Amino acid sequence: MNRKHLIQFLLLGVLFLLQSCDPQIMDDRRILVKGNIVDSENNPVANIAVRCQTYGLVLGEARSDANGQFQFTSLDAESYNGLNIMVNMKSNDYYYEDGHSYDLTENLAYSAKQYFDNFTNRPAKTYNLGQIKLNDAAQLTVFFNNIPGDNNNVPYKMEYDSAICQIDLNVPNSEDCNYEEYNYYQQLDINTANFQTNIKSQLGSTVIFKYILNNEPEQTISIPLTNTENTYVFEY
C-alpha cells in the first residue's frame, strides 16, 4: 500500500470512528414517560422540566402541569446507548451526563433527579416514575481561616447529599444522593490563604466534614442544613 492510499485509509478510519461514537436513535420505537412531581411537603410542583436524553441528545421532554403531573412520548436510544430521564436538570449538550454539579439544576429552588436505564435489551415500555419528591435546595458556605502562628497540617474532605440524586430504573429503591466531593484529602497548611467553598445540597440533609489534624485520628463534624443558606467557619 503506498503512502497516498495509507493516508486515505487512515482518514476514512478516523471518520468512521467519529461517526460510530455519536448516539443513535432507535428506528421504529417509542416509549412513554410519566410521573408526578411534589416538594418535600407533598405539594405539587408545576413547570419542572423532565427530559429523556442519551448522551446529550434530547429524545423527548415535557413540563409538569399545575398538578405536578407530566406525561410525554419519547424516542428511544439504540440499546448500546444508556437512557437518562432528567428531572429538573438543564438540557446537556455534552455527552458526559454523570455529573453531580449543581449547575445542571434548572430550577435552583429544588433538587434534581437523574433516572437511568443502562439495560442493553430494554423493550418499548412505559417509565412510570410515580411520585417524584424534590427537596428544597440548600447551600452551605464553608469559610477556611488560617490562624497565624499555628503550623498545622490539615487534610480534609466533605461528604453530603448532592443536589442531584441518581436512580437506577432497574434496581428498586436505588436512589443515591450521596456525594463525596473529593475522594482524596485536600490539604490545608501554613501557606494556605483564607478561602471559602460553596456546597449545593438539600434542605434537611447533613454535610459531613472530615479532617485530620497533624496526623491525629480523623475527626468528623456534622453540619445540618437547616436553612436554605447556611454557613460554617473552620479555623486551623
Place this chain on the structure above:
Amino acid sequence: MFLNIKLFLVALTITSLTLAQETETPTETTAETRDTKDGGKNIGSIVIGPYIPFAFGDNFVNEGMDLKMGARIAFKVNAYKGIYIGPYFSFFNADVTNKNLLGNYDNTTNTVIGAIAGYETHISKFDLSIGIGVGAATYHNDGYYDNFSDTATAVWLNPEVGYRITPYLGLYFAPELRHDFMNIDAPAELGNTFEGVNYLNLSFGLRINLGTAYKYL
C-alpha cells in the same frame, strides 16, 4: 358424349367467371382500415403529478403532524384485456406539531415504493380505472442532532379518471384511500396511536398514454 363435353365446357366457363369475380377485390387497403381490424396496441400509461395527503383517525400523523404536498408517479402496464400492473412511487413531507405526542424530532419525509394492479376501461375520451396497491412506506424523520426512520406496509385503493386531450396526452385525477400498517414498537398505554395511519390522498396531473390503441379509442 359431345353434349356432355359442351355442358362441361359451359359449366367450366361459368365457374371460372364466378371465381374471377370473387378474387376481384382491392389489393390495397388504407392504413386506418387495417388498424381498425387490429385495434392497435395498448401498452399502458404513465401518470405523474402532485400528491396531496390528508390523514384521518386517531393516529400520530393526524394528531401530531402538518402534512405538505408531495408527488406521485405510477406506470400502468396493460397485461391482459384491461388488466394492468406496474410500479408506483409517492412521497410527501410533514412538520411535527406535537412533540409531546410523537417524540423530539422536527419533520419527516414519507416515501412509498410499491406496485399497483387493477382494471381499466375506456369510454369516449375518458379512461376509467380501479386498482389496488401495496408497498413499503418509510417515514424518514429528522431531528436537531440525528435522524431515524419509522417503517410501515402501505396498502391503498386507487380509482382514477383520465381525460385524453390528445391520443397520447391527457390529465388524470386519482383519489387514494390508504392505510399504513406501522412497525413502531410502542407500549400498550399509547393505544393505537402508533399502530396505523389512515389517509385520503388526492393526486392529479399528467397522463401519458403508451401504444397505438389510443388513436382509435
